[in-house]
Amino acid sequence: MALLTVKNLTKSFGGLTAVSDVNMAIEPGELVGLIGPNGAGKTTLFNLLTGVYEPTTGKILLNTNGKEREIQGQKPYRICGEGIARTFQNIRLFKELTVLDNVRIAMHQNVKYQMLPGAFFHTPGYVKEEERLKKEAEELLDIFQLTHKKDEKAKNLPYGEQRHLEIVRAMATKPDLLLLDEPAAGMNPKETAALTQTIAQLRRDFGLTILLIEHDMSLVMKVCERIYVLNYGQMLAQGLPEEIRNNKLVIEAYLGEDMNA
Amino acid sequence: MEIRQMRKRNTVIALILMIGSFALIQALIMGGVIRSYQQVTLATICINIILAVGLNLVTGFTGQFSLGHAGFMAIGAYACAIITLKNGSVAGFLLGILAGAVLATVFGILIGIPTLRLKGDYLAIATLGFAEIIRIFAQNLTITGGAAGLNGIPKFTNWPWLWAFTCLSILLVNAFIHSSHGRACIAIREDEIAAEAMGINTTKYKVMAFAIGAFFAGIGGALYASTFYILKPTTFGFMKSIDILMIVVLGGMGSITGSVIAAVVLAVITTALQSFSELRMVLYAVMLVAIMLFRPQGLMGDRELPLPSEWKNRRKKQPQSAAE
Ligand SMILES: Nc1ncnc2c1ncn2[C@@H]1O[C@H](COP(=O)(O)OP(=O)(O)OP(=O)(O)O)[C@@H](O)[C@H]1O
Ligand SMILES: [Mg+2]
Numbered sequence: 001m002a003l004l005t006v007k008n009l010t011k012s013f014g015g016l017t018a019v020s021d022v023n024m025a026i027e028p029g030e031l032v033g034l035i036g037p038n039g040a041g042k043t044t045l046f047n048l049l050t051g052v053y054e055p056t057t058g059k060i061l062l063n064t065n066g067k068e069r070e071i072q073g074q075k076p077y078r079i080c081g082e083g084i085a086r087t088f089q090n091i092r093l094f095k096e097l098t099v100l101d102n103v104r105i106a107m108h109q110n111v112k113y114q115m116l117p118g119a120f121f122h123t124p125g126y127v128k129e130e131e132r133l134k135k136e137a138e139e140l141l142d143i144f145q146l147t148h149k150k151d152e153k154a155k156n157l158p159y160g161e162q163r164h165l166e167i168v169r170a171m172a173t174k175p176d177l178l179l180l181d182e183p184a185a186g187m188n189p190k191e192t193a194a195l196t197q198t199i200a201q202l203r204r205d206f207g208l209t210i211l212l213i214e215h216d217m218s219l220v221m222k223v224c225e226r227i228y229v230l231n232y233g234q235m236l237a238q239g240l241p242e243e244i245r246n247n248k249l250v251i252e253a254y255l256g257e258d259m260n261a
Numbered sequence: 262m263e264i265r266q267m268r269k270r271n272t273v274i275a276l277i278l279m280i281g282s283f284a285l286i287q288a289l290i291m292g293g294v295i296r297s298y299q300q301v302t303l304a305t306i307c308i309n310i311i312l313a314v315g316l317n318l319v320t321g322f323t324g325q326f327s328l329g330h331a332g333f334m335a336i337g338a339y340a341c342a343i344i345t346l347k348n349g350s351v352a353g354f355l356l357g358i359l360a361g362a363v364l365a366t367v368f369g370i371l372i373g374i375p376t377l378r379l380k381g382d383y384l385a386i387a388t389l390g391f392a393e394i395i396r397i398f399a400q401n402l403t404i405t406g407g408a409a410g411l412n413g414i415p416k417f418t419n420w421p422w423l424w425a426f427t428c429l430s431i432l433l434v435n436a437f438i439h440s441s442h443g444r445a446c447i448a449i450r451e452d453e454i455a456a457e458a459m460g461i462n463t464t465k466y467k468v469m470a471f472a473i474g475a476f477f478a479g480i481g482g483a484l485y486a487s488t489f490y491i492l493k494p495t496t497f498g499f500m501k502s503i504d505i506l507m508i509v510v511l512g513g514m515g516s517i518t519g520s521v522i523a524a525v526v527l528a529v530i531t532t533a534l535q536s537f538s539e540l541r542m543v544l545y546a547v548m549l550v551a552i553m554l555f556r557p558q559g560l561m562g563d564r565e566l567p568l569p570s571e572w573k574n575r576r577k578k579q580p581q582s583a584a585e
Contacts, residue, residue, distance in 0.1 A: 050458060080460035088458075094451035096563065104441065105448045109460035111441040115469070119440030120433050122268065126440065130264050133441070173460050 001063055003028045003209050004049075004084075004177055009058035009072075011041075011048055018044040020233035022058070026177070031203055031210045033224035035217075035244075037253055041233040042213045043089055046179050050086050051076040064176045081109055085175035087166040089182050089213075095155035099146060099165060102154050103137040106172035140168050143198065160191050164198075171206070178202075180212045184219050192216055196223050221245065229253070275432065283424050290420055299532075300420070304488045306528045307423040308481045311430045313508040313520040315477030318434055320506070321514035321563070322443070323470040324450025325377060326385045331501035332392030333475040335494075336368055337361030337482030339405050342414045342492050354417040354487060358426075361483035362476045368395075369475025373468040392502055399494040410493035411486075418488045426484060430477050435517055437473065446470045447515075511552055512559050519561030 006024040060072040118126040141147040144164035184192040229236040289295045341357030376387040399405040448456035512519030534541035
């Protein structure tokens with residue numbers, strides 16, 4: 001049974017239909033690509049999946065812990081709790097906070113001490129839990145070799161590492177499904193190659209399901225097992241990378257862009 | 262440093278500072294250096310620290326701009342005054358403080374739930390409106406003495422009590438800031454959308470911060486009532502909220518030591534210029550403009566006062582980060 005099912009999902013902004021009657025199904029453990037020209041509605045689809053926007057019509061079904069439920073229109077923090085985490089196209093780190101705090105904040109929903117007495121009185125339970133948070137955060141930061149920068153402010157990291165930190169932060173919420181919005185944007189080919197490997201490894205090590213928006217075709221074609229193509233808010237095509245590469249409609253939509261890059 | 266070690270170190274430092282400040286001031290009082298006139302300044306400093314630390318949690322740490330802090334202070338003040346006027350014992354005083362704090366918290370939650378949906382200017386205006394409503398109620402209710410206010414409130418505040426409540430407020434807010442729940446509040450200030458996407462119920466934590474801020478404003482108000490014998494509704498007007506906000510901004514949004522330092526500095530300046538009250542207001546204004554121009558992040562920014570040992574670390578780190 002699919003982990004995520006999207007049924008006839010539509011989102012209109014006034015007269016503009018940014019996402020139009022979209023259907024999707026993502027199986028557990030898949031690494032799926034979501035591509036499409038600028039303004040196709042990819043980020044809007046992510047915002048619908050994560051509760052930033054309420055859909056105009058349609059359903060989103062999530063199936064974790066063996067029960068399927070509708071999650072459309074729920075608050076983002078609830079959806080995060082249900083097991084969907086994301087990164088943002090325009091990096092949204094907690095800039096003035098340390099790398100470590102960025103990750104620890106994302107662990108908040110699984111913290112075991114309460115506000116009273118734990119948070120106010122720093123009980124033994126607080127100490128134990130804070131030690132766990134720090135240890136687990138450092139382990140996660142290790143994925144991108146960021147552990148030695150844990151005390152630096154997030155805004156002082158180089159651009160590429162900020163993107164990495166956003167992935168680490170999303171991982172800290174313990175997701176079943178990870179949504180990455182253009183994780184390789186602004187990276188050079190070498191950095192992109194390294195990121196490709198890390199994403200593939202993440203999925204293996206954590207048994208994750210990943211949905212990935214990316215403009216870099218080489219990355220998409222290399223790591224994704226299946227690809228969805230959005231165009232003007234509609235699902236234009238879906239299939240294996242080779243199928244998408246040779247799909248007439250897709251080539252037309254991307255007219256002028258090199259699909260074989 | 263490991264969390265346990267750091268905790269041990271911080272506890273030792275806090276104890277030294279607390280006991281040291283208590284002993285020093287107590288000695289100055291007993292030695293006759295701090296006389297009853299200056300004790301009023303001392304009380305003002307302590308009360309303002311309590312108020313500012315609470316407001317800092319709301320505005321500095323959680324990023325919610327509130328202009329209604331005087332409203333919560335008024336609730337605490339009147340609650341404590343009414344109770345101690347009925348029961349003029351230490352037990353009554355402590356009960357008054359507790360009642361004031363709890364009542365202010367309840368109002369904090371009730372006001373917070375509808376208003377914290379608003380952002381920035383709108384929130385500021387809504388909280389301002391709330392404080393005005395409280396003041397108008399105080400002006401018109403019989404139990405609060407109407408426009409004349411309440412007189413002859415028994416005085417219980419002395420240095421030990423003020424010291425105890427000030428330390429308690431600083432320690433509790435500081436502990437909260439350094440917890441996962443406190444970090445959740447700070448995340449809201451940094452980026453509300455990202456915080457929500459990372460699983461933080463932002464509405465809940467905004468209301469929580471507001472309620473905690475109100476709790477300490479209630480304590481501050483109660484101590485105010487017990488220090489100054491009389492309460493008048495006009496005390497808790499717009500300017501009082503601005504006074505407290507100024508301490509927070511001047512000290513640095515998101516710095517507890519900044520709030521403490523600013524509360525002391527402002528009280529000392531105010532006292533020194535007592536006999537030139539017009540000049541005082543001008544100087545106040547000039548100082549505020551100057552700070553906003555030259556140090557908009559406030560005296561401390563969002564940092565805490567570094568310890569000597571941290572200075573060493575900072576110097577060691579610098580060449581390394583310059584090389585990157
Ligand atoms: N909050 C909003 N209000 C109005 N229109 C919006 C809003 N969000 C997105 N849109 C519009 O919806 C359309 C799809 O935008 P979206 O950001 O989802 O595209 P995208 O596929 O992510 O593009 P890109 O590749 O450039 O990131 C665009 O025309 C955009 O202007
Ligand atoms: Mg986008």
